[in-house]
Amino acid sequence: MSPAVEPVWTPASPGTDFAGQLAALRSAPRQASAGVNERLAALHGLSEALLSGAGNLREGLPADGLAFLSAFLREDNLRSLIAREVPAPDALSQFVAIGPRKSLRLLPRGLVCHWVAGNVPLLAVFSWAVSAALGNANAIRLSSRQGDVMSPLLRSLAAQSPVGRIISDETLVVTFDRNHTEAQHAMSLAADVRIAWGGRDAVDAIRGLPTRWDCEDVVFGPRMSMAVIDPAVIKPTAVTRLVTDIVIFDQLACSSPQVVFVKGVPDEAGFDAFMGLFQEAFARQSAAFRRHGLDFAETFRISLDRSRAILSGGTVLRDGGTQWTVAIMAAPADGIDCANRFVQVVPYQSLDEIYPFVPENAQTCVVQLPPQDLAAFSEQAAWRGVCRFPNPGEGNHFENPWDGIGLVSRLTRFVVRSEAGR
């Protein structure tokens, strides 16, 4: 295999080359390795280490999202994510009855290969943690545009407990150029499950790689997100949380709101009061969270999109530089690129005005609405494509299901047994 495959984290007994490492990982016997309860406990230990900062674990990891990662890895959280999807979670350990004459057992599918996008560095950890908890081996290809988020975690995990060591030994982390055909093919052909994160080009490229006929594909592809807010029911703290959802990953995540629908009309007290809080929070949170350095094209685009919003009749609220922009528009403007802390605010008076603007590739809709409106809106918007309706502050919180996909089902093999003699 070409030396252009850079090992980032290599299991204890690797093969001789990348293809050999993948084969060794896939064929390693896992029946006698740790069970789900021990695995969840080991991941919980990692969460504790993140909280306490033991062994300088937090150094070298991106600050954005670290607190959420710590919460995500807690045993009760992971159990809850599994229980949302599997009616009998004990089936991960043994056959359990699921009816009068049937039992169910869930087994890991084998080797799960993750292609991680560079836009949100911690994405790799979420899909890896769920997969590892369910007993799979994992191979992770990190984007060349992101730092190594995995090694510090795996090193800490291996040092904590024998089970932590097992999980880290079942994990291979590499980086290679996206055009490295040989490596791409090797990873794809070894996979029992392929998890692809990223934009259209990235996920299409991965889906086009040769693979086993029974390989399961989990595609977290290109989607857009939004928010719907009624100023009458949102508190100032929630406004700050909503802004954090927009600001935190520079809107590079598919769960980052790009358009915020706000009930009311400009120059009306409720709407204007909300906009005052929103604008203030945008300035504050933009200063609080460091933004990635924009390239020339991104910077030009901010200047261009501000001009587009103004010339299209919108009102632009912004800083004196290029840090943040809020464009109040009569309707979402498709030509405006809502990235790098550029959000469109669209006033509405009736929820019916919003539905035509809910795209079928919608992912997240952050909501803060009165209960009756929430019930009506979420039913309609879900039919149109929205996959989740979190509260402000939870927009980017990875959860199961994600993108409408139940991850536990995709990462396990469902085995049923008829009970004898009944």
Add this chain to the structure above:
Amino acid sequence: MATNGELPVPGQAAAAPELQLFVPGLAPFAMPAAEKAIFLASRLAELLEYHRERCPGYARLLTDWEQYGGGDGDYVQRYPFVPVTVFKEYDLKSVAGEVAVVRSSATTSTQASRIYIDKASRKRQSRSANLILTDFIGAERRPYIVFDLEETVRGAKAFSARGAAILALAHLATEFHFVLREGRDGPELDPDALHRALAKIGDAPFIAYGFTFMLYNAHRQMASLDLPRAHPDSVLLHSGGWKKLVELAVGKPVFNGVVSGPWGLRPDRVVDFYGAVEQIGMPYPDCSEGYKHVPYWADVITRRGDTLAPAPTGESGLIQLISCLPLAAPNHSVLTEDLGRIVHADGCPCGRPGKSFLFEGRAPRSEVRGCSDVPRR
């Protein structure tokens, strides 16, 4: 009129800018820096109010600019700019009634810019191009070989970027010789037309012009022709994108060799000039050192990625082009998608005083930004 470095306040009377922009007898690059700063601030302040009163879209952009500011720096560095793409998507016009429209080449963009030009602007543009090019290649009029189709300057096509660039040199021409014809795959060399032109020109010095890629293609074909050596004072000018040549891995030294070779000219007789359809009348030819110079009625600022703050000398940035010429539309200060860097604040070895800069090509497209990079559908 504001001349003290402050932007004029809204509502201030907008006098019609003087048509006589140019200082009689003053060479384009000869105005001392301090004097130029005052000259430019005064003319640009005038233009700002002129366009504010006549172009409602520009007035809205100014309201935003005045509310949030244009950052730090001197008057010109804080002066408002319009991103060039705006001229592809919106009709910004400061004159009523029918005026000419110049459209950019659509070879590298999906949509063409629409730049309005009135009679007064055209006169200023013509005078500006005349003064700049005279400073580089002399005032003597010569036969003009055009590496393009004659139709490019006829009728509506004269208002294309190619047509405008060809006509920008017209004042230097004693006669025109168009030497390309329409071929199966686009314009191609017409050897008969070229031989006819050379027979008429004889051994006199000439000027020639073509869009960069067209000039290159024609000269590749000319390599097999038996051409007479050109007079050593002849000069071959070109402008336009390098994208296709970069794809062919052809750099400037190779290009200059290919173009000068058939004529027996020195490679430095091939002169690249930078310009934009949004700034017609402002050619920026390479000097003998390979740099571009800014006349007293214009300025060039490079702006940093990430912040758009003015980049210091030596640092690459997005090029902002400023000129006092346009009266029909507010394209007097535009932010381009081109990259360049200021090489000298003053003191270019070529002897021209003032700022010199280098054009470094189009800013690369952003990397695909991830799973949120998707149209709403």
